[in-house]
Amino acid sequence: MTPLLDDGQRWRVIAGDTLQLLPDLPDASVDAVVCDPPYGIDFHNQEWDGKTIRRTARSRGERLSNGQAFEYWTTSWATEFGRVLKPGGHLLAFGAPRMAHRLISGVEDSGLEIRDVLMWLHGQGMPKSRRLPDGQGTALKPFYEPILLARRALEAPVADNVARHGTGAMNTEACSLDPGPGESRRRWPAHVVMSHSPGCRPRRCAPGCPAAVLEAQHAGASRFLYCAKASRRERDAGCEHLPARPTGLFPTAARDASAPAVRNPHPTVKPIALMRWLVALVCPPGGLVLDPFCGSGTTGAAAVLEGRRFVGIELDPHHADVARARITHWSRHAGGEDTGGPEDRPPRPTRAGRRRSA
Numbered sequence: 545m546t547p548l549l550d551d552g553q554r555w556r557v558i559a560g561d562t563l564q565l566l567p568d569l570p571d572a573s574v575d576a577v578v579c580d581p582p583y584g585i586d587f588h589n590q591e592w593d594g595k596t597i598r599r600t601a602r603s604r605g606e607r608l609s610n611g612q613a614f615e616y617w618t619t620s621w622a623t624e625f626g627r628v629l630k631p632g633g634h635l636l637a638f639g640a641p642r643m644a645h646r647l648i649s650g651v652e653d654s655g656l657e658i659r660d661v662l663m664w665l666h667g668q669g670m671p672k673s674r675r676l677p678d679g680q681g682t683a684l685k686p687f688y689e690p691i692l693l694a695r696r697a698l699e700a701p702v703a704d705n706v707a708r709h710g711t712g713a714m715n716t717e718a719c720s721l722d723p724g725p726g727e728s729r730r731r732w733p734a735h736v737v738m739s740h741s742p743g744c745r746p747r748r749c750a751p752g753c754p755a756a757v758l759e760a761q762h763a764g765a766s767r768f769l770y771c772a773k774a775s776r777r778e779r780d781a782g783c784e785h786l787p788a789r790p791t792g793l794f795p796t797a798a799r800d801a802s803a804p805a806v807r808n809p810h811p812t813v814k815p816i817a818l819m820r821w822l823v824a825l826v827c828p829p830g831g832l833v834l835d836p837f838c839g840s841g842t843t844g845a846a847a848v849l850e851g852r853r854f855v856g857i858e859l860d861p862h863h864a865d866v867a868r869a870r871i872t873h874w875s876r877h878a879g880g881e882d883t884g885g886p887e888d889r890p891p892r893p894t895r896a897g898r899r900r901s902a
């Protein structure tokens with residue numbers, strides 16, 4: 545069995561295939577798994593988001609539909625999570641709305657207990673719709689992503705399990721919202737988190753921003769947690785020494801001379817503030833977070849900023865390099881100190897509510 549971290553090591557990113565590496569990880573060694581696995585939707589024709597999943601699932605010789613193959617593949621990694629998690633350890637996994645049923649069933653079939661489905665409202669993304677005559681279309685605008693919350697079975701009643709392993713419960717108080725004006729108590733964390741729309745300005749929401757839409761009835765009183773979308777600056781911070789590459793790694797990007805070259809070209813970077821809140825919610829302070837699909841390392845950046853240890857696994861060696869660079873950068877801010885100028889401050893979730901609509 546491979547030890548996850550050496551003595552004194554705070555984090556590590558391994559370049560490799562999760563499905564091959566997970567069986568080498570020790571039993572009950574991880575406090576939480578926080579991940580953003582491939583969604584199985586052939587995102588921009590990325591092989592890892594479709595073909596590879598189907599090939600892996602079908603290599604067992606069964607005839608499976610695309611949805612069945614995704615579910616089967618999900619069960620194969622979730623089963624390993626059920627072994628490497630400590631009893632009562634939580635899993636958080638993002639999914640696509642149209643594949644959420646397969647994600648949830650696949651995780652459930654692994655033996656993990658489904659606890660909840662959180663919703664990240666971001667209001668971003670364009671409808672992938674065909675425009676037909678008479679005002680008809682074929683798709684709606686994407687507005688949210690589900691985040692599955694599951695847990696390895698407890699070994700004892702929850703309080704005893706927490707005392708024994710540190711896992712089994714969530715850090716609800718640490719992740720609650722500060723009292724707003726006129727409120728005496730902190731607000732219990734909800735299973736909805738929001739990002740302002742990219743076009744929002746400090747005191748003005750862009751049309752269609754989830755904050756403006758949902759909070760209009762509450763006179764601006766913020767009831768939810770807000771996490772800024774990952775800006776280009778946030779995505780690239782720490783990667784200045786890496787070669788610039790075309791954004792997105794979309795199949796067309798290499799041929800498109802006008803595509804801007806960036807240091808972190810990962811196409812699906814999550815906001816650090818969102819990942820900080822999720823990590824803080826399910827991993828005990830000082831505990832170990834595993835992200836077996838770590839991409840450009842956002843969960844790792846969040847983990848070091850929240851004082852947790854981290855192990856990431858990423859198939860693509862270039863993304864793994866970006867992940868190491870980003871985590872190295874943000875680990876300098878661990879412990880809460882805001883070094884550098886305001887633009888270099890670690891992103892954190894806020895309670896900032898609706899801004900006046902544009």
Ligand SMILES: C[S@@+](CC[C@H](N)C(=O)[O-])C[C@H]1O[C@@H](n2cnc3c(N)ncnc32)[C@H](O)[C@@H]1O
Nearest residue numbers: 561562580592813814837839840841842858859
């Ligand atoms: C949705 S992205 C994660 C993005 C990440 N949350 C971030 O903010 O950068 C999923 C990642 O899983 C990786 N991946 C896909 N299959 C994998 C496998 N079998 N083992 C390890 N990584 C894998 C892909 O290369 C991709 O970078």
